[in-house]
Amino acid sequence: MTPIKLLIVDDMEAHRRRLERCISKEKDMQCIATANSGYEAVLKAAMHQPDIILMDIQMENQLAGIEAAKEINKNLPDIKIIMLTVHEDDNIIFAAFQTGIVDYMIKSATDSEIIKGIRAAHDNLSPIRPIIAEKIRNEFKRIKSKEESLLYVIRMISDLTTSELEILKLLCENKTRKQIAKIRCVEQDTVKKQISSILKKFNMANTKEVVNTLQALKIFDVLKTL
Template sequence: MERIKITIADDMEAHRRRLERIIGTQMNFELLDSLESGAATVNSVCRRQPDILLTDIEMETRFAGIDASKAVHSMYPDIKIIVLTVHEDDNIVYAAFQNGIVDYLIKSATPDEIIAGIRSAYLDDSPIRPMIARKLRSEMVRVKNNESVVMALLNIVSSLTPSQLEILKLLCQHKSRQQIAELRSVEVETIKKQINGILKKFNMSRTSEVVKKLNEMNLFDIAGHL
């Protein structure tokens, strides 16, 4: 049997020792290193290049494991990275998978689940676990809903005059009416009238509502790529 070389990263000694014991039960598992920080993990991986990296997320910083995974994946994309964590937050899950992680296990996973996860990752056959599948389905629905909102907003933005559009961009940069008036060398009253026209097109009563919605959707970034 091929030996599977493994590195562990977790700032809690009890968790590291548990993983070390689990790895020690398998004849073809070889523990290369057991570390307690993301920075040390990157250094170790560069030197020893394991097949599998088992990493926690929160170590010396809140996202140390994800930062380390990103660095490792950029240098050694063939290394399979598995997150073992207590976090089930959607944003953390997405951040993990965006940075080269192939599997995501909760620390309460059984030894058999962890061993199976390591073997599957080594064979490039990691499953999409039910927890992840649920989150991905929810994200797909959210993205689809956002698409319709973005298109509606883009239609409104495309109907603005060049002057209104420039004022809207400045509002989204959190410029005040006075600052906008000075930048455009016009009276504040002129800016107020333009803003009223913008609000009517968005069917909103306050500029803060419009700005919040556009910035949440990164609308001007999207528009710049169309």
């Protein structure tokens, strides 16, 4: 039986040695090389063509492992990469998965969990781990909420009159009511009534709330083109 060939990448020798000892106990696995930086990982992946890479994230820089994984997956897509790191930050996890890695394990995982993860990756059966599943669910909720908010705001904008839309754009440019009245050559009472209409259509209490909502959804640029 051909053993599973592994490349271990970590800038801490103690961690590399631990993984080497863990793998050496398995008859169907072989550590064919080690690396201590993302740069070296890319070189040794090309040289040795491992089946699986156990990759740390923070090495010569904070995201060295992610940068290396991206390069390896681009040029050697058949190599499966497991991130083995101390990081649990949502942004780092999503950045890692965007490179095409197959699994993400915390370094405190037991030897048996690491071995199980290696075999699962080799058999294309890597699970979505609870920690990852929760973060993915939260991200979907965030995206869904943002999409719903965006659709709501777009509907509200479409209900505005031409004059109200012009005033909204000026409010987004931090213009005061007095300045808006002067720019539009109208009385301040007219501007006040139109702002009241805008707030009613958005169902919001004040102009600051409206502007903050538009800013959060990043549609200022859209408004500028209208």
